[in-house]
Amino acid sequence: MKQRIHHILWQPETFLALLVASLFGLMGQLDPAFIQWHVQRELSTHAWELAIIAIPMTLVILTGGIDLSVGAIMSLTAITLGMLFQSGCPLPLACLAALLAGILCGALNGWFITRMQVHPLIITLATMAAYRGVAEGISRARPVSGFPSSFAWLGQGLWLGIPVAGWLFLGLLVVMLWMMHARSFGTHVYAIGLNSTATRFSGIRVDRMLLAIYTFSGGVSALAAILLVARRNTAKADMGMGMELGVITAVVIGGVSIFGGRGSLLGTCLGILLIHETREFVSWHWNRDELNLLALGALLILSVVFQKLLRHKRATP
């Protein structure tokens, strides 16, 4: 029993939860207005796209891979949506096409990784340039605007007091939690991350799983792009620029090992919360954007240092 408590106590998630709690405490001290519910709800709209993409990114990193092209897929799918809408295509159909485009982009990444055996970092670095380039090319770098207000509801509206995008995130999270914990899928993901060769030899179709995970990542990036277009009422080729770094930062702060095989969706959620709250609070309280860069860099490094210390503690009770 004591062992078990010890184990739970020194999980990275516990540490992150404590950190988030103390951050909220600090914010409440410095700026009580910031932690009001309606303020938090409104500010949360800035994070949903990042949060949604962080789910597949967690899976990708758990398998020991990485996907740098998520931001570029967002811009390509946003442009697909925008250009189709502009040419008179009904909006739901355009959204569907955007999702399809995202799935295709993700599948292409997965195909290169599994069939051509190219390292994910390299191939997604290349497709990042290619996808964004194509988005710039087909849109001629022009924005598309003037979406109907019913569409804006998707990005800005509330349902049962919570932003619609938040419900989408929660839905996706629940499905993935179920997949990870109630199905063999989860075990296999961890297995691939820990030792993909051994996993392959134990009869698990590693390539098919990786293909599915990267495709999922592409599709979810498209979903995030649709939400972003709805929220900003504009589709443009520079959307999602730099998104990949934000997402990876959140996942890594959440305790997912960059080498794969260790971490959890719960940790990722806490990581997102931490990075989002820090980002919003620093600019809320100090009104200086450059401090945000400092704070985020330091937060990333410090949190990983502490997680490392914790792992040490857990290993030696």
Added chain:
Amino acid sequence: MKNSTRHYLSIAILLASITAFLGACAPSPSESSSKTSGEESGRKITICLIPKKKGLPYFTSCAAGAQEAAKDLGNVELIYDGPTDGSPDKQASMIEQYTLKGVDVIAVSPNDPDVVAPAMRKARAKGVHVIAWDADAVKDARAFFVNQASAKAIAHGMVDTMANDLGNPSVKTEVAIVTAYLTAANQNIWIEHMKTHMASEHPNLSLVAIKPSDEDQKLAFKVTQDIMKAYPEIKGFFGISSVSFPGAAEAVRQAKKTGQIMVTGLATPNSMKSYVKDGTVKSVVLWNTAELGYLTVQVAEALATGKLTDGASSFDAGKLGEKKIEDDHVLLGDILVFNKDNIDAYDF
């Protein structure tokens, strides 16, 4: 037991270090400088001035003017903040954040009018006064636009300056544009106006290339070099952002084409002084940025106190005197053209 004490100790140290870190972030100058008024005890008006990109000397000099206006008015608390990476999405997020914070006026120089429009409308719906400055926003998303020069005037000014610098050529003359990002909204509007103006007024100027510099001076330098070699007949470059202009001028200077190839565009005078002096650049197009910042804060304050209402046709802007209002544009005045004779008089 001893072990667990150590655990708690490490948590305590962690929390302490984080608190120390956050505490170490010193209070921003906007907070300290705003306490300079000492005038009447009336309610302070919080004005939030958002540039396209924080860290550009152009906007820093605007902010200096704005700061001065806040001091002159006495009842204004000024916040100057914007995205350091110039991202329109982040700018929209900032508008939303300041709306929640309950500032009185938000003055935005929109990086992309379409992207920030929903956030600006939301702010207006919540009773915050929203004005645009430096670059116009979508019309229904703002009350007034503090207009230093319309997009059209800027574009025409640059083309006319170029034609003038080239001696109003009577034969076909090749020119090129080095822009910021391909997706930069303001630059794209200028380019459209420049194209139409060239076609109608200066048919001898033919535009052979538009290249992005991705707001990287080095890349601006490189593409200018490449264009000069690929189009040996080229006679003029427009550097239409404050980063691409010095980059383009440096490329022309290093190619020893000073005097043969003209460079013009928009930039702050300090970064262009050496080029203007050696003749690489004959004229730099800009306006008085400090006055732009000053006027913006004046308009913002007047709007918040009800001194300025829709449909007004003129406005008393303190030390700047009477300014005209056309439609809903508060006009700053003419654009400035810096050249060899007057550039030393400006320091920003």
Added chain:
Amino acid sequence: MKGGIRKVFAYMVRYRAAGLFLFIFCLLTLVTLVNPTFLEWQNLRDIAVQAAPICIISCGLMLVLVTGEIDISVGSMMGLLAACMGAMASLSRGNWPPGVVIPLTLGIGMLLGLLNGWLVAYAGIPSIIVTLGMLTALRGVTELIMAGTWITDLPSGIRFLGTGTWLGIPVSVWTALAVFLVSLWLVHQTAIGKRIYAIGSNPHAARLAGLPIKPIKVFVFAWTGLLTGVATLVSVPQLSVVDSGIGVGLELLVITCVVVGGTAVNGGIGNLGGVLCGVVLMTMISTVLIFMKLGEDATYWSRAIQGLFILGAILADHWISNQRKT
């Protein structure tokens, strides 16, 4: 003669640069056919000047990749070093002589590299995380140092590093050449070079063999930091204005060059000849696209074409290395 050619080809296949070399050759032929001025001395010189700082940093980054680590902080590091250099050298700020500014800039670069290396090797944080954190944090520090103004008055002593020539060849190209030769020496002639490869190709064996893994890792990061300082010194003074956005996105360009040049991100594999080819290819592409005069549409498609080129180069490299295996 024939044997010589075969030998050359065998060498290229062995060092994985063959695909790249062919790629560059085809590209050169194509662009020369369309626009012969591409091969003019002036143009080649300009390309060499653009490639020089990228080549300098790539030489360091390749070693980092060979040890199995990664450094994505070089862009922000260059931004910070440029700000420091500018602030120290500028007539209106520090106005320190070049003899002081140059060693200090190099020293700060090396210190930042040391910090990266220490965090990776001794604190045990994965390098991608350390350098990702640095990428953001250092950019913030740069913004704070610059405080919204740019440095527009670099003294001519410093400007010489970027614009001067010696024997008709720019200082930056000489420097890149020197760095390249030193790196060749380091990799092929010294014990530390062999150890770097040993650590990357089999970390476990290296540990068992008692190699000083941690100091070597610190060394490669510090070396990269130092080289970033060198690159800053020869590239930033090419321009008259030091702004706060110097080096944004540079890390991706450098990594692309190194990876296109056949360096494995898992460590153990990488060669300087390939990296040089990667650098040449990556600096050439955008110039080639301008020289092809593809019209206005090409402006909007150029990023896509560049992306496809990178993709093509990587796949060609993989194809060649697979050929070799079978």
